[in-house]
Structures are given as structure tokens and as C-alpha cells.
Amino acid sequence: MxxxxxxxxxxxxxxxxxxxxxxxxxxxxxxAQTGHEGMTMSHSVAPDLILCDILLPDCDxxxxxxxxxxxGFLRDPPVVAVTAxxxxxxxxxxxxxGFDGYIPKPINPEKFIGQVEDFLHPRLRGRRxxxxxxSQGL
Ligand code: MN
Numbered sequence: 136m137x138x139x140x141x142x143x144x145x146x147x148x149x150x151x152x153x154x155x156x157x158x159x160x161x162x163x164x165x166x167a168q169t170g171h172e173g174m175t176m177s178h179s180v181a182p183d184l185i186l187c188d189i190l191l192p193d194c195d196x197x198x199x200x201x202x203x204x205x206x207g208f209l210r211d212p213p214v215v216a217v218t219a220x221x222x223x224x225x226x227x228x229x230x231x232x233g234f235d236g237y238i239p240k241p242i243n244p245e246k247f248i249g250q251v252e253d254f255l256h257p258r259l260r261g262r263r264x265x266x267x268x269x270s271q272g273l
Contacts, residue, residue, distance in 0.1 A: 143173030160261030
């Protein structure tokens with residue numbers, strides 16, 4: 136059974152790339168472009184995993200992850216930072232803020248699914264959907 140993944144990312148190209156790769160492996164994707172939208176959707180869609188940018192138009196991901204974690208989900212989904220903040224110390228700062236993990240940008244299409252699925256229960260891992268048009272060669 137694939138996972139339901141909430142992407143909170145304001146950069147449309149990055150958001151589309153992540154969604155494309157996740158869907159190619161059978162996962163369901165819900166996309167938010169602001170922290171506020173992401174917060175709202177995290178309640179309405181009960182995601183299995185949240186991928187969260189740090190530099191968002193309306194908030195800082197370090198603050199957002201705290202709010203996501205404090206808001207008392209029925210299930211407590213992992214929240215993984217996906218960020219171009221890749222200086223020394225940025226990873227530690229993200230983990231200290233409450234993120235369960237950290238995936239650096241730029242997204243590597245060959246590694247991305249493996250990086251994401253490290254945070255999913257084995258029963259939620261996806262399978263390559265060969266019938267998706269254009270997925271060959273990724
Ligand atoms: Mn951003």
C-alpha cells in the first residue's frame with residue numbers, strides 16, 4: 136500500500152519534480168505552496184509523511200515543523216526537510232527544530248524515492264508504476 140505524502144514547497148519546479156517521482160512509485164501526493172496551506176492540509180488529508188521546504192513565503196520551516204508536531208495528529212507522520220540550506224550546521228539546525236530527517240536540494244531523481252522511503256514504514260513503500268507515461272529513463 137503506497138503512502139499519502141504531503142509536499143509543502145513554494146518552488147513549483149521542485150514541487151512538480153517531487154510529485155512526479157512519488158507518483159511514479161505509486162504514492163499519492165497532496166501539494167501545498169505555503170506554510171498555512173500545509174498546516175491546513177496536514178489535518179484534512181492525514182498524510183503518512185510530510186516533505187517540507189524551509190524557506191516558505193509565509194513562514195520559516197523551522198517554526199512550521201514545531202507547529203506541525205505540536206498539533207496533535209492521530210498518527211504522527213515524519214516531517215522531512217527538503218532544502219537548499221546545505222551549509223555546515225543546517226542539517227543539525229533542522230533536526231533540532233523537530234524535523235525527522237533532511238534531504239538536500241537539488242533533488243537527485245535517482246536517489247529521491249530511496250531517501251523518502253527511508254522514513255516510511257516498509258508496508259507503505261511504493262512500486263515503480265511502469266504504465267505512467269514518460270517514467271522510463273528516470
Ligand atoms: Mn522555498
